[in-house]
Amino acid sequence: MSASEPTSAAQIAKVLDDEGRPVGAGVLVAADLVLTCAHVLGQEQPVEAVTAEFPFLDTGPVRAQVHFWSAPGEPLGKGDLAVLRLDGAVLPPDIQPLGFASDAPVGLQVITYGFPRGYDDGRWTSMRTVGGLPNGLMQLEGSGLDAGYSGGPVFDTESGTLLGIVVAADRERSLGFMRPLASLMETWPHLGTVVIREPMTPPQNTRGGAGARERTQWVSDAPTDDDMLKRAALAKVLATHLRQARADTPDSSFLVHVDGSWGTGKSTLLKLLARELWDDSLVVFFDTWRHVRIEPPWWALLTAVRKAVIAGRPRWRRPWFRVRELFARIHRDGAAQVLSGLLLVGAAVLAGVLFSSGTVTTHGLEPTLKTITAVVGAVGGLWTAGVVVSRYVMWGSARRARSFEESHTDPMNEVAEHIAWLVRHADRPIVVLVEDLDRCNAGYVVNFLDSVQTLLRDVPERWRRPVHCAPSFVVAMDGVWLRCAYEDAYETFKSAVAEPGRPLGYLFLDKLFQLSVPIPRLGTASRDLYFGRLLGTSVAPPSAATAQQVRAELARSSDETEVLETLARADPEVRQAVASQAIERILDADVQDISHHALAKFSRLLHSNPRAMKRFVNTYTVSRAVRVLEGSVVPTDSLALWTLLRIRWPELADHLESRPETIDQIKEGVEARDLPDTLRELAASAELHGVLRAVPGTQLTPEMIRACSGASDDMTPR
Incomplete structure (x- = not known):
């Protein structure tokens, strides 16, 4: 790619103010999502919608909703991120989102596009990567950056790979600052499930002939976002089934089993599936191996769902959501206890006011009654605080969750009701992607899947409405591991329950999941x-x-x-x-x-x-x-x-x-x-x-x- 004929220009966006003047740039990172800086939209509270253009496409102005906004903070690079969701299908179907490089090497020649003053149609400028900073930013060196480049995409001039977005410039010192993918994901973690990640072009060996590799590169064994095996098509099939099940039976979860042994690409498929579902679903990644030593299993799962529901809301609405959540639990489970405590406090306060004002007098007994009033008020306050803490702040840790189980007469019903409340107040249907369950012991496997069955599978009847769907689950694990876990847990019943060709483990597999999906094997051409x-x-x-x-x-x-x-x-x-x-x-x-x-x-x-x-x-x-x-x-x-x-x-x-x-x-x-x-x-x-x-x-x-x-x-x- 050259600065004069960039191949990634079609995905560049121009952000406009209310009067149609450019205030910054952005870049298309998903089918309908544009990434830019929050300060481009304003330093204070964000607007609800903005107008954007794609200058290299003949689309004209398009409206975009502010899907995510994090205010600029200190130090430089903290927060300062906005995600815009385009209204409708405004881009040509052949325009694809750009892939993000996972890192940006030092000494790389890069270019960016922005809209400095006097250049409403935009201008390219070139720079060089100098090095990473402690705050996660990448320092750039070049004299062309100015106001109007904020949010602009930074490209590698050789490969055209997207490296990050411009966040600030120091024109006097000919310096600029770029936010790479890792820094952006710290502010908006869901970005990792949306973007396509691309490897940087490896260095070439000038001694061994043109195009010869100097050495074979080390290859990471981590799940990749680069769809080298065409798994995105399978992810699209799974997404279609999940949406169809959601439409057909919204009151019941749809559970999918992705079956494959270790190393076959299950985690990569989950990442691609998350990308397919991002537009209309709240995707929750749950790594069971990280929580295998935490009991009870439902606590870690509830915590993950709760964090995702809260994270899906703008920051300024999250405290109010937590208050609503607390009052919902009080109303549902302990209104009588809290009300009795408040009545005691109220009675004590009223008595104190009456005695102090002289409205009520009792000769000789006034000191004693004041003492009784103070004691009753204190007892009422402590009673109310104790009820609130014991019942409604009990889920702050796994230890408190275990105490909650022991202190309630029907704890699992309370947990199920609260999960249903979270589902009802999520802005989108919830899809939980579960991985690494085939690294956990048999007891945890059974307990975890039993929690899914009993707590999250069905929406309680009192919460059933057309717009509220039960969570869906996609569990990626080796089917042999799963079957053995259940056969080990229910060893006593194996011979009594098994059917010809359907042993106990297979029966549980059939009962748990509505669909089992094998990981594709490699044919000769794909291999x-x-x-x-x-x-x-x-x-x-x-x-x-x-x-x-x-x-x-x-x-x-x-x-x-x-x-x-x-x-x-x-x-x-x-x-x-x-x-x-x-x-x-x-x-x-x-x-x-x-x-x-x-x-x-x-x-x-x-x-x-x-x-x-x-x-x-x-x-x-x-x-x-x-x-x-x-x-x-x-x-x-x-x-x-x-x-x-x-x-x-x-x-x-x-x-x-x-x-x-x-x-x-x-x-x-x-x-x-x-x-x-x-x-x-x-x-x-x-x-x-x-x-x-x-x-x-x-x-x-x-x-x-x-x-x-x-x-x-x-x-x-x-």
Whole structure:
């Protein structure tokens, strides 16, 4: 990127005052969110809405609501952040938010764009990064900065990556100050779930030839925001299901299980999901591993939800919200006790006034009565304070939460009621993203999920209104870990409760979650691309013309079968490149209607169970998205039959995934030597064989099972 022809200019915003004059700059960081400095909007209380323009786009003035505002403070860089939410779809669909660099190297040549006095159309200026400061800012060196550049985006001139925003300038000393991503997130933590993070271009080796890497870079094992594996498409599918469940059953939570072993990318998927949900949901990240030693589990979860609800409100409204919360609890649980204490205090005060004014006189007894009055007033005050502290300030720590459980006759009902109150007063529906539960011991896993079931899953009837939805949960953890935790906790009931092909752990999994989502495996094309990017080597992308042709064919597809046929004709590299567009087409409402009609033949195999039917449709839709991301184009009937088998007999499905050749022995009636004893009765049952033969022309072969479960090297089954 050069200063004369910047490639990131379309996302630059110009913030206007009431008279249409530019007062600062901003940058588009999400589909409808613009980042700027709070002092651009005013030093005191913020305005409710402002006008902005995108000078490099022909959009004209657009209105934006002040979504978040933190007042400028001391030292420099503290607070001073505003987030604007654009009204409606005002930008062209091809304009994408900019990615943020996680850090800004020293000595980097950078440019920014602003609107100094006399340049209402804006001007570029170049600078150099000097070094980080103790307050989290990055010092810049350059003579071009002036008033009007505040909030302006700072770009790396070579890669075009967004490094931060300008927050202040010292023109006399030719200095400027930039807030990088880490500093911005300290003021607005939710920014980390909104922006796309991009790595900086690695240094090049000038001795080993042009473009040669000097050495292989160390690679972080932390969850990434860089969607190298195209997981954003799966995140969009999950977001669609959550919104649909919210609309269909707002009174009950929708629980999703993201199933994958350690290191498969569950946390990265949660970050991408948070980005998809940010516009219309209050996203709460909950890391269970950090709280595993804190009892009771509901306290840490309640605290996280409460903090998110409060953080979603402007700072000046938070103290009043806490007061309302306190009075709500008093009104709900202890109005009688507090009222009795206040009456004692009131009676004592009234008696004191009457005695002092001489309205009431009692010869010889006045000193005694005054003493009694003072004692009654003190007792009433202490009684009221004790009730308030013991009942309503008990959740300030885990120890107090345990005391609360022991001192109340029905503590869990009080907790559930208060969570419902928080849900009712949240500005958006709540979605809790739970991670690292598969690092916790079995007891904590069971207790935590039981807390979700009993406290947060349903909205109490007294709070049910159309605009208030029960919280939704997405739990990312290894399914084997989860099943073993419940089987360990309920060891006594394993043999009595288990069903053929559905042991106790699977039954709990089915009871807890409405949807289970497997993490996609890496196909050959995606594996080569991912590993190449880690090594810093170039992998030749597919022909742009070929990929565009396939995208055009996908857009013309009228049903899922045509989408799959288009993908099957494409090379694996092209299939990987267009996977996101293929999933979007499959999720199109018209295409979905036709696909669901094709699945109708399987309803008779679900025993007319409405819950099982919903689970079947949801699981199939997610499985299809996962298979497309893997590069598999397994036929509809085959994937549907496999989905049915997985829902009805999950233990058998897991065994066939690891040993797909067993399916031939089961169909032939031959005793499989590697089949567990718990599955032998099921393998010989007429019910299972009836399902396997239920769809004429569709057979589950070993190769088809590999394709349906994402374990096939050749992802185009024949």
